[in-house]
Amino acid sequence: MHCVSLLPILTPSLIPISNTVRIYEYNNEIIGINIKSIVRKIHLLAFLKCISVYIQKMDCSFTHDLKSSLGLCISRASAAVLNLNCSLVLLPMCRSLLTFVRGTHTVSSRGTRRLLDKSKTFHVACGIAICIFSVVHVSAHLVNVVNFSTSYSDDFPALNLARYKGEVLPGVTGVLLVLILFLMFMSSSYCVRMSNYEIFWYTHNLFIVFYIILLVHMVGGALKYQTNMEAHPPGCLRANQSSARRQDENQDQDENRCSEDAHFQSHYPQTWLWVSGPLCLYCVERFYRYIRSGDPVTIVTVMKHPCDVIELRMVKKNFKARPGQYVVLNCPDVSTFENHPFTLTLCPTENKKTFGIHLRVVGDWTERLMQLLLPQSRVDMEILPIFQQRRYPKLYIDGPFGSPSEEVFNYDVSLCVAGGIGVTPFACVLQALLNDWTGFRLQRLYFVWVCRELQSFYWFADLICALHHKFWQENRPDYFNPKLYVSQAENLQTMYEEKYHQLTSRLLIGRPKWKLLFDEIGKANKQKRVGVFCCGPKGISRTLHRLCNSSTSWGTTFEFNKESFS
Numbered sequence: 426m427h428c429v430s431l432l433p434i435l436t437p438s439l440i441p442i443s444n445t446v447r448i449y450e451y452n453n454e455i456i457g458i459n460i461k462s463i464v465r466k467i468h469l470l471a472f473l474k475c476i477s478v479y480i481q482k483m484d485c486s487f488t489h490d491l492k493s494s495l496g497l498c499i500s501r502a503s504a505a506v507l508n509l510n511c512s513l514v515l516l517p518m519c520r521s522l523l524t525f526v527r528g529t530h531t532v533s534s535r536g537t538r539r540l541l542d543k544s545k546t547f548h549v550a551c552g553i554a555i556c557i558f559s560v561v562h563v564s565a566h567l568v569n570v571v572n573f574s575t576s577y578s579d580d581f582p583a584l585n586l587a588r589y590k591g592e593v594l595p596g597v598t599g600v601l602l603v604l605i606l607f608l609m610f611m612s613s614s615y616c617v618r619m620s621n622y623e624i625f626w627y628t629h630n631l632f633i634v635f636y637i638i639l640l641v642h643m644v645g646g647a648l649k650y651q652t653n654m655e656a657h658p659p660g661c662l663r664a665n666q667s668s669a670r671r672q673d674e675n676q677d678q679d680e681n682r683c684s685e686d687a688h689f690q691s692h693y694p695q696t697w698l699w700v701s702g703p704l705c706l707y708c709v710e711r712f713y714r715y716i717r718s719g720d721p722v723t724i725v726t727v728m729k730h731p732c733d734v735i736e737l738r739m740v741k742k743n744f745k746a747r748p749g750q751y752v753v754l755n756c757p758d759v760s761t762f763e764n765h766p767f768t769l770t771l772c773p774t775e776n777k778k779t780f781g782i783h784l785r786v787v788g789d790w791t792e793r794l795m796q797l798l799l800p801q802s803r804v805d806m807e808i809l810p811i812f813q814q815r816r817y818p819k820l821y822i823d824g825p826f827g828s829p830s831e832e833v834f835n836y837d838v839s840l841c842v843a844g845g846i847g848v849t850p851f852a853c854v855l856q857a858l859l860n861d862w863t864g865f866r867l868q869r870l871y872f873v874w875v876c877r878e879l880q881s882f883y884w885f886a887d888l889i890c891a892l893h894h895k896f897w898q899e900n901r902p903d904y905f906n907p908k909l910y911v912s913q914a915e916n917l918q919t920m921y922e923e924k925y926h927q928l929t930s931r932l933l934i935g936r937p938k939w940k941l942l943f944d945e946i947g948k949a950n951k952q953k954r955v956g957v958f959c960c961g962p963k964g965i966s967r968t969l970h971r972l973c974n975s976s977t978s979w980g981t982t983f984e985f986n987k988e989s990f991s
């Protein structure tokens with residue numbers, strides 16, 4: 426049964442799903458969709474549908490008779506679902522393609538574009554489905570192997586896998602696939618990725634070996650189907666004996682004889698049909714990214730900021746990016762294969778090709794990079810920019826890649842909530858508004874930034890003051906509403922510098938009272954849809970997500986957009 430013929434099985438099983446999956450709609454636009462529940466339901470229905478079809482398939486009945494048909498059908502059905510997932514799992518990781526789709530607005534509806542934010546969630550859901558259905562597939566195959574081995578068929582030798590009754594059948598490629606999947610799955614856990622990213626990264630790249638073995642795995646052609654159903658219908662009285670031969674032996678028996686022996690053929694490797702497209706697409710994408718990231722950037726400035734933050738300003742030929750996007754940084758002097766994503770805090774413009782990132786020194790990779798960028802003698806210098814005409818390490822960037830923060834400009838009202846260094850996506854947004862705020866749909870921006878220490882606000886104090894001043898100058902004081910929260914009140918000073926006096930009045934102690942903040946924004950923007958963007962500790966995004974999904978007063982709708990390196 427070819428993959429194309431498999432689609433009629435999968436498609437009908439997808440239809441009931443749309444009635445059961447929770448899709449949050451507003452004005453007929455999809456504003457929130459539960460990706461995980463959709464993926465779960467698709468897989469379950471597709472799996473059950475495939476089982477029912479295989480059980481009824483007449484061209485496999487001899488095989489079914491020979492072995493326990495349930496084991497065969499489960500292994501075939503789980504293989505069909507694995508084919509589907511092994512083709513889907515790569516698509517969300519075609520990041521440049523997703524960035525292109527997001528940027529060119531080929532997808533006009535924002536609700537549909539917001540699905541792109543779920544790309545990593547979708548990828549993980551497919552990855553987990555691959556692991557689960559691999560367990561089902563292997564278990565069913567173990568049952569089949571026992572059956573193939575014990576119920577050896579003398580009538581239909583072509584159907585046997587074993588060369589003789591009782592032979593133990595090899596499954597080397599299957600064992601290797603399970604081993605690789607186990608390593609990938611275990612190293613993809615959140616705690617491994619947060620504590621030791623390179624373990625995740627190196628293990629995850631085993632996916633290349635996974636696909637090579639998967640394509641070989643199919644060559645075996647273990648399972649066969651009958652090709653001459655009419656000439657030798659299943660269930661005929663004399664197994665595999667043509668009527669001509671039988672007439673010599675037993676003239677008087679005139680029951681209906683088959684006209685020829687049963688012929689069998691191995692299934693065509695459907696996986697090749699399912700996987701070849703997405704695999705080629707992903708390889709083209711990686712090759713494009715490899716060529717694009719081939720030239721190192723030119724480092725223009727390295728600045729040391731308070732609270733272990735370094736600002737890097739760079740230039741690179743033909744580099745273009747939009748506010749909210751991120752790049753993946755690689756420094757061979759630190760680690761050849763290790764790449765880390767950083768959101769752009771300064772985008773290149775027509776007049777100025779410089780772009781920049783702010784990185785917080787929190788792990789060994791950033792620690793080593795800081796030592797290479799800032800010689801020890803100067804690391805503890807003040808905020809003032811340190812222009813160093815020294816030999817910097819070679820830095821390579823892959824990207825830019827899209828992120829939810831690009832949608833900030835596509836709402837009438839947006840609320841940007843940053844926790845600590847999570848301010849980076851919004852710094853670029855503020856910079857773009859400072860350059861020219863008139864070209865966007867956005868008419869009001871609430872900016873909430875929570876930091877542990879007061880010094881953190883110095884990272885972008887000049888930018889926030891400049892933007893605040895600009896809107897007052899252009900008689901739009903209601904456009905930009907910054908609120909800065911210092912969560913740790915011990916030894917709190919204030920921002921004494923005169924140039925930051927506007928911030929002093931907007932400085933608050935402790936964590937924000939989110940419910941109060943939402944009520945305040947709801948009251949000021951009745952009947953409107955507010956885009957809520959969050960980047961920072963998980964605690965903040967969980968709280969905001971819950972508030973966005975709970976009913977609000979004043980008829981205001983809050984649409985949650987969680988920032989992540991999708």
Ligand SMILES: NC(=O)C1=CN([C@@H]2O[C@H](COP(=O)(O)OP(=O)(O)OC[C@H]3O[C@@H](n4cnc5c(N)ncnc54)[C@H](OP(=O)(O)O)[C@@H]3O)[C@@H](O)[C@H]2O)C=CC1
Binds near residue numbers: 875
């Ligand atoms: N594009 C992206 O996806 C980016 C993501 N990030 C992420 O942003 C995070 C920022 O890290 P870091 O700078 O260390 O942040 P911190 O751990 O320093 O926390 C920043 C502030 O958030 C406050 N906070 C934490 N939880 C809550 C909550 N539930 N409600 C209100 N306030 C809360 C803390 O208050 P308290 O002191 O009371 O704990 C603290 O003042 C990182 O997890 C990083 O991965 C960073 C950059 C870009």
Ligand code: HEM
Binds near residue numbers: 555556
């Ligand atoms: C056969 C199964 C899988 C394949 C083929 C696969 C493949 C990939 C690929 C190609 C990437 C992108 C690398 C890049 O271009 O940057 C990736 C990233 C990722 N995968 Fe998988 N994956 C699989 C299973 C899983 C599973 C089971 C999980 C989680 C439980 C997972 C979690 C992730 C995460 C979180 C990323 C993003 C890393 C980042 O952007 O920081 N994957 N995977």
